[in-house]
Amino acid sequence: MNKEFKALRISEENGEYIRKIENRKISDLPEGEVLVRVKYSSLNYKDALSVSGNKGVTRKYPHTPGIDAAGIVEASTSEKFKQGDEVIVTSYDLGMNTDGGFAEYIRVPESWVVILPKELSFRDAMIYGTAGFTAALSVYKLLASGQTPEMGPVVVTGALGGVGSIAISILSSLGFEVIAATFESTGDEDVLHELGASTRISKEVTDDQSGRPLLRPQWAGAIDVIGGNTLHTLLKACKPLGTVTCCGNVGSGDLPMSVYPFILNGISLVGIDSQNCPMHLRQKVWDRLAAEWNVYKQKDQVIESSLEDLDTYIDLMLQKKSKGRVIVKL
Structure with missing residues (x-):
């Protein structure tokens, strides 16, 4: 399987960082046990820093940002996950130095993957996100x-x-x-x-x-x-x-x-280190977000963006003018 998919790529050209939607192939993705077809991602401050060329977040370009992703397992060599599982991947190195969720596919280590709690949709999971x-x-x-x-x-x-x-x-x-x-x-x-x-x-x-x-x-x-x-x-x-x-x-x-x-x-x-939070605590916190802490009052006012329209919201975040949550529908 080496199908093509869309991804937001950031390239460094003469000291400037250029954003462009590109077609990539599954074989372009990094190694990992779990291939996920991304349904939703979300925009975070680390993503904006990665897009702007912050080497403290992303060392090498071209790169696909997106530290959050929710989707369906398309292929897996892991015993923990099978094709069709609904999952969340946030934090660790996703979207930093590993190609991230601003793409239709990600491939990651099994140790980064959380089963999506049954009470959460993909959309709601990414309204929360990192x-x-x-x-x-x-x-x-x-x-x-x-x-x-x-x-x-x-x-x-x-x-x-x-x-x-x-x-x-x-x-x-x-x-x-x-x-x-x-x-x-x-x-x-x-x-x-x-x-x-x-x-x-x-x-x-x-x-x-x-x-x-x-x-x-x-x-x-x-x-x-x-x-x-x-x-x-x-x-x-x-x-x-x-x-x-x-x-x-x-x-x-x-x-x-x-x-x-x-x-x-x-x-x-x-x-608070959400990036490297141990998996047993990560799952416990996600389970609470899916149940008794699933109380965010602004879900109906969340901005839903496509990859193509994401530029505007990245710029607002870099200018510290963003409010609420921006999610990305793949």
Whole structure:
């Protein structure tokens, strides 16, 4: 079997990164035990970085991005999966240095593949995708650290983005009071309220410039996608014994701060690594997303794109103007 299929390819030409839909063959794909016909993918920040030539994400070009894929097993040499199985592949090296989900086919190692929970469609699985999985893993780790609604409100940064909006929906369904932190100070209040946020704060509140090592406690915990000084502010304004999770560095990868939030207030900083999350935990989190945590309020407002129309949404994400989720129908 060496059929042709469509893929979005990124090529490096004279220092510029060119996007083009190309016809490829199955034999062009990397080695792996499981060949999947992709039904849906989704757009994530790592994809936008890969498209723009970020060598910290993708080292070699030409390349097919897409760190998410959901589809049907077309061929398998693995004993774990058979032809016709409905599966999800997210994270690991997919779409980074291994050709990813912005194509009609992927071929991957069996250790990357998750059986699609029966409660989820391909479309819904990719509405969640890596962003939803990261949000759910953040909530899972927050609960595991002992965070409860009785301790007080939880801040979610990047509240209108993929991770943030899904995290708000899950937290509010669990009874938490949620504070939505956004770059904008006004607008989208109806959307945030529908997601489950009770309060909105602007970037200035979570970007303290005073230089003080501790601030007056304002929240009991946080889920952060920004990093840098935003993460620093969340930690030093957190109530004693609270937990802050970190899953991104959109703002900065640096964290210059004192140890006082940790040794005086007992704050826990929990890192979220959705890329290499162990498979037993990955399946557990996906099962929760398919069942009691399948509560995302904005499914009807998700943008569905073709490969050909994906350019526009990639550019918006690179400009940090994207909102909600963009999924790709193959």
